[in-house]
Amino acid sequence: MVLLTPFARMIPLPETTMRCRYSVVAACILASFGGVAEEFIERLEVQGDFRRLSVQNIAGSIAVLSTDDMQRSSAQHLDDVLNQLANVNFAAGASRGRFVQMRGIGERSEFIDVINPSVGVLIDGIDYSGLGISSIAHAEQLEVFRGPEATRFGTNAMAGMLNLTSKQPDFRRDGAVSATLANYNSWQLSGMVSDAISEQLAFSLTLDKQVSDGFIENTYLNRKDTNDIDELTARGRLLYRHSDQLQWQLIAHVIEQNNGYDAFSLDRNRTTLSDEPGKDKLSSKALALRSDYNGLSGVDLMWQLSWLSADSDYSFDEDWSFVGIRPGWEYSYFDRYLRSREQWTLDYRLVSDDEGRIGEHTDWVLGFYASGRELDLQRLRRAGSEFRQFDSSLYRDNLALYGETSTALSEQVTLIVGGRVERYKDEYTDSGELGIKQQHTMWGGKLSLNFQASEQAMIYTLLSRGYKVGGVNGEALSRAGDDGFSSLLQQATFEPETLVNAEFGVKGAAIDGSLVTRVAAFHMWRDAMQVKGWLNPDLGPEFAGFIDNAGRGRNYGIEMENRIVLHPSFTLHVNAGLLKSKLGPYVTQSGLDMTGRDQAHAPRFTYQLAGDWFLSEQLTLQASVQGKSGFYYSDGHNARSTSSELVNLRLTYQLEQWQFALWSRNALDKDQAVRGFYFGNDPRDEYAPHTYEQWGEPRRFGVTASYQF
Template sequence: MRFIPSLLTLAVCSSFSLQANEAEASIERVTVQGDLRQQSVQQLAGSIAVVSEQDVKRTSAQHLDDLLNQFANVNFTAGASRGRYIQMRGIGERSEFVDTINPSVGILIDGIEYSGLGISGISDLAQLEVFRGPEATRFGANALAGMLNLTSKGPTATPEGKLSATLANYNSRQLAAQYSNSVNSQLGYSFALEQQNSDGFIDNAFLNRDDTNNIDEFTGRFKLRYQASDALALQLVTHFVDQDNGYDAFSLDRNRTTLSDEPGQDQIRSKAVALQADYTGLAFATVLAQLSYLTADSDYGFDEDWSYVGIHPDEYATTDRYLRARDQLTLDYRFISTPQGKLAGSDWVFGLYAANKSFDLTRQFWNWDLWQADSFVSELSRSNAAVYGELTTPLSSGWSVVSGLRLERYDDDYSDSSGNAIKNHDTMWGAKLSLNYQVNTQALVYLLASRGYKAGGVNGDALAKAVGGDLTELNSKASFKPETLYNAEFGVKGSALDQSLTARVAAFYMWRDDMQVKGWLNPNSGPQFAGFIDNAGSGRNYGIEMENRLQLHPQLALFLSASWLKTKLGDYITLDGENFSGREQAQAPRFQYSVATDWYISDALTFNLSLQGKDAFFYSDGHNARSKRYELVNARISYQLADWELAAWTRNALDKDIGVRGFYFGNDPRDGYEPHVYEQFAEPRRFGISASYQF
């Protein structure tokens, strides 16, 4: 790690020699849309990566999964047709089955919360921001470890449009269209439509099909902006997602060939609407408000035995299916001080937040205790209310202190078909305090302390399976408490005046209290175990992450992101007596890196090449199954002809098998149910051609 001090020095020194007035005129400003005050990324304390449309094009990304490998200290798991659960700095969930989880890393699209639902299309991406570390002051309970904030393209004053199409192997195709315009000086609109299809990357040998893990996704987004007066701007945002994907990912032979006779499905249909208001009519503050509503229905199921009837005399043949309905209504009011409204010379933000969410589940499964098909129904209603604020206090030339606080209360009302009825509530708080030295408009040195949290919940799966048995063990397991994360961070951000160099480095140390870990109980001494979440563990996560851009030549740019991470579980002993205390946490690779180049061969011809690597990591905190270290090679060559762009590309050019979810247990009757590491793999070698017309 000897290069780190040099990089920190370079980031600062590259900006010290620049005159502030020159920087004001020439600096490229990247505004962070998800920040409370929408500041430049170079002036905001915290580890934040910003991705533009050009960054997406560089790797020919078609989905969020295709983007995540380029971020330092960001990982994800699938366990479904798409990657839906994200980890940052080694913290984050890996799946959601019976019990409703509070994600450690949330997802916002145009200010609407999609945590746990994932993202379908990104063809209309305007900007993606990756917040790493606790962001409770800004985002609340869904940002214990970080947040993804995606902004789609919106209305424009003049007509703008784009049509694009992609054809790729595995019978993959994508069509997308975007258009924006204004009706008059007050009213503007935009819409984006996208359809993705693919047979997927699995061959089902029993059914003789190659589309049992297929992709079939439609995404539609519409925005309508109205300038009601000089002081009031309104915007209506609507989203529609229809995902009808297959799910047949795990193989008894531990490859990409399955034997399932009843392949599963991963279907989501969601609709969302938001009304946003921006009011500047107050002398002391600007008011930003958003009221949003989302409803989503999902159908997720799989063939539990991964095989067919008749494979072996000791076989079993069952399926597991989860039907979910989710409704959420959120309201967020934010007051941002104007120059006239400063408080004793300090800028301030004050906000109010309220949300009501309901999660309904119907699970259809095989009950091993009753030896018959069974169902389980649960309902969870959650109400959240929060007040938050932030104060930016200037000290002396270039120095300032930023302090933030959020108080949040949640109330849960849970019931299920087993007769359980539980009410939970808690008051949580998050905070941040940073000391910033703004060298100039292009360079920042900061020292940050922050506290994040996520809500607790109910172990409905364990309680339901314990009906009729001895509940003594579960008396203290019916609910689990919130988790708290403390973060200390030092960072440097700097860029040269001509943008020939940009460097961002952050070193952090985080400790987790009441760490939520997965455990198992056998309440009725039968073949059926019950999963539950406990607060039995603690954890430590520390490391460093960096992102750099270097313009080596007017025709050649180099991009580098890298991270080193060390994690540690606290006291954690499983029900089987396995002691994992002190072991590395799950989904926490020690290192990650991404190196990419843009070579502008001519005004029309561009070549992009990238290499992404990730160390091996544990798949779970409850077993020792590990992924394999891997490197990904991606390439793209494009030709610009007037308003047309033609491109040929490849992803995972070396055809590596990359695990995105892993289990360790026995599921194959042919070898006596001997335990193995079973993995779900990401996409193999991909290649395709894309064409777009912009007008």
């Protein structure tokens, strides 16, 4: 996308351009300057790939969201952003939605078993897969890679990758602060500053604090804050330019999350009856050291060494009710999961420059990747007056070699060949004195043929292969000795999954910038597909989850993103995705034959229709409609959501360096389900099975004031 930042740099502009103020789109600038406008347009580049290139020149379905794109729906969290994207969905089951699905593929929860993400998360090159993105405030950009990206990212990108980049250090002072007040007793205070310390040293720092009572009323406790939000995020960078050839960067992150978790209701609404509301806490710290060196002949060297430590506390009232709700039928359980995670990663890469090509027309990349991760779990469960504890530990190390070549076959045709070989080794132990060791060697890659029809249009064909590691079903092993659960002994482990993707895409733009379009059609074949299964032998409150391999699956469809300047004062954004997915041969533990059914959390239709309307020199109106069709909640049952449509509105007034915005998300107050289960949990109807759903946010409205300096 080609946009100005929400606060344009302080560049003297002609009078016609001043009418556009600081948040105008490229079309308005073009109307003022004609061909000279290019120097005032910020072109977004993909930072997560091997080379920084425009999204219009990279094969693959990639969306790059700028600050403007995230601001359009007044987004405060990743949940608010993902609804903009075609063929992207998410699941909550916690205080926030941190489990992402792309093209119908991705995990939906994490309890005892360690999840192996199909969609990974990187923040400033640090692996947050499984932890999610805590804050998007003042982010430089968010990149969304759809489809397998094994060559670049490895095992955590079988279905795609989210890559968030925080503010880069700038040797010119740049800063902004913003404050938000909203309903549900919500407020947010955030700020960003970047400046030079010396001629060689610069820094950037982003801080964000969010507080809200949440959207649940607990009538038993007479409280409205049992599902509250209380989050603090800090991200900083320190850049040292040793010379023109060498620069170092130190990156530091801190996250403190102390959210409540009381989301599911026996009455299947936003009113709960829990006497012991849970928590969703996270405390994490991360450091990374990066070096970029271009002093060698024909090759640039980049490496990054990172470390992350995270402790989480996730708990919930398992019965969703109180003692005395139905004597003789009721039960009282409380579940708590204490996790600790310690990891390090090293990514070491050689990238050819103009002098380091193989022959005259080939560029290349060669890299080495290593990581180690230790994951410890302590599950504390109270069942009535009985206390149960389960401890497990998993240590995983990964080693990988990867490479890619880009060969110009002619002035218009480029062939890209990439591959990655990765070996992982797991050592699992638990409190049942069980020890399991696993190791596998996996491979992925891509083959792409790109045809640059003109400077504004590219056509590509892409064949890529991704993979995801296998693992151990700790919950199945811990429950196999219980009455009715002996069949879980057959589910001790699960195998790696692989995916092959065939894709055809077109990317184009009008010379005057009035149209930018990207369209991709894809067909994906999944092998040894990992699905979430559940065993509930007597349909009561006791059940166990496990990960199973379900043979083959297919996912195919089309997605498009368009930006159309209909008038110098009005720009239209149209994103849409069509998706068809099928489960391969799979029969659940309860005997349900799921063969041929749609995969879980894979809506057949997703879309966003958004407009930016510049009403005057200072006033801008932005509106969007985001929707998705209904989808199945699980591969283990047939409960499904209804379709949803969300309307977002934002009215912005710009006054020099100040910006004031009045906004509303989900302005029509529509229900949107973000997680669902099907089982019996209500003693008042003798545990008859129902579809229980967690709802996304209701109508939100607020005001935001921002100041750029």
